[in-house]
Amino acid sequence: MPHNALHILLVDDDEIDIMAFARALKRAQINHQLTSCNYAEEALQLLENKPFHCAFVDYQLPGIDGLELLKIIKEKYPKIPVSVLTSQGDEKLAVEMMKSGAFDYFPKSEVSAEKLGKNIRAIERHIDLEAEKEKAQKELREKDAFIQKIVLSSPNIIYVNDLEQGTNIYHNNQIVQILGYNEEEVAALGPQLFSKILDPQDIESTRQHYLKMRHEAKDGEIVESEFKLKSKTGHWVWLLARDTPFKRNEEGKVVEILGTAIDITDRKTAERELLEAKKYAEQAAVAKSEFLSNMSHEIRTPMNAIMGLTDLLLKNDFTKQQTENLKAIKYSADNMLVIINDILDFSKIEAGKLNFENIDFDLHERISLLQKTFHFRAKQKGIYFKILIDPSVPQYLKGDPFRLNQILVNLVGNAIKFTAEGAVSLFVTTYADEICFEVTDTGIGIAPDKLQHIFENFTQAQGNITRKFGGTGLGLAITKRLVEMMKGQIEVQSTEGEGSTFLVSLPYLPGNAALVERETVETEMTNEIAGARILVAEDNPINQMYLKQLVTQWNLDLTMANNGLEVLDECSKNEFDLVLMDVQMPEMDGITATRELRKTLKIPVIALTADAMESTRNELIEAGINDFITKPFKGSELLEKIKKQLIK
């Protein structure tokens, strides 16, 4: 018993009884402080001013009697144990007193040290128990408040749903905050609030999710779902919910689930914007690639005339100055073609439409062609161009000789372009299962901060480079992509003012010498096809002029048509050995005309196309074309193709 002194209130109108009570208390050796009064009204006053541990009330009191007083005390101070003192023979009343909450009762005549001592010890035990009970209750209340606080202030929505009834049993405040409803509005939505504000589009997936939770989810398993709820302002709020079984019925089916949910609207919006941006970028890429293909077509057609007619003119005797001028035109046209080809290649790589050959070829032969290509240019600049091939390099390889050539032409071309004196060298060797090409020059070099950017599109290391050296800044970007598509690597080392080294390493497969196709071009031998009847369909007058000159030069019998309809007309009237068909023509294009021709005639058709795209080629083949040649073409190439068709 923790109390120092037990504060006892005694209410009795008989002073002698009070004295007897006090004596008995003393004898019982109880540490106490006794306060006594004669009337109930007085007692209530005392109780108001001072805390008492227990009270003893005489049943018979003047004014408010003992029973009444007991009831008032029990109501106002329910924790104070009240024992009732009765006169002899009041047992019946005593029962009523006990019913009204008395702690104990005994007749005044039995007030003795022993009896009182017993009673008071019982009171003390009662007080102790009450104190313990209170402490436990307080702890429980605190724990409860703690859990409530966690649940209420959790940044996540927390809820318990009844799967059988389709109702919400519990939710914390977050739902109110995230969706913008107030408590009353949520209450007004009722227990089916979630289904009332669920996006109709998500009803089916939510139903499936709940079916899964009910029949398949294991205890402790977390199942995620995403859905939209309507906020107070009418917006859809995306939620990511994580549910777990909470209560099962006797059959083991889940009846309640506990879940948390978070607002993922921002993430969803960002995802959607990203998708839209991606779609937009893809559309832009398609538009770009179409534009490039169209542009190349438009440029290739006049280029064909410029290059071809210049070639033809160069065969004549002109003054030295005139010949120089013509050569300059040809040189410029050649350069322009390189640029167009770069742009086309680049757009094809971007569109993922670049294909690689896989044929057997003679590497040594290719490299000696490269030597021939650059020998003159290097000599003109007064620099050395050396090629060294390590004996370990096989002569025959399998792969794409044209793309390999493109890589080397780019690197050697750059090296010569950016070198004013000294030497450019190409060293070929093998290392493990890779073939390595090392192009070294003693040119202007590249500043360290530019070095990492030179492989990017349209990048040039010096701002004034275009004016001084020419170029588009696409060469290395294409080269790098080609190398990567061939599963190789490209590296560069450079010191400004001293020179650069580009190193390309590619995995390689040895080739079969027997399968290498040799190029045997005999452009001057034209007699075997002299007199053949050729129908040329071309709408561009300048190209018509060029083709006319070529064909007459080869002693062919030429008829000219301006469009597809004229081709069909001519073919119905006369007999021809071959048709040269431009693809893009007014009235009826070359592809349609070929399809029409193929209904009745087997005559060989060679298409003249300015479009280097794979898709156009496939369309041509489907239409029934025998061969095609891409503008701008050389006279010798066209002759070769014509011969191939006529001498079969």
Ligand code: ADP
């Ligand atoms: P460009 O058509 O301009 O030559 P490239 O993509 O081939 O485009 O090269 C990009 C830039 O890298 C060049 O403009 C030049 O600044 C730099 N560069 C490339 N090769 C060399 C080299 N061998 N020496 C010095 N600079 C070079």
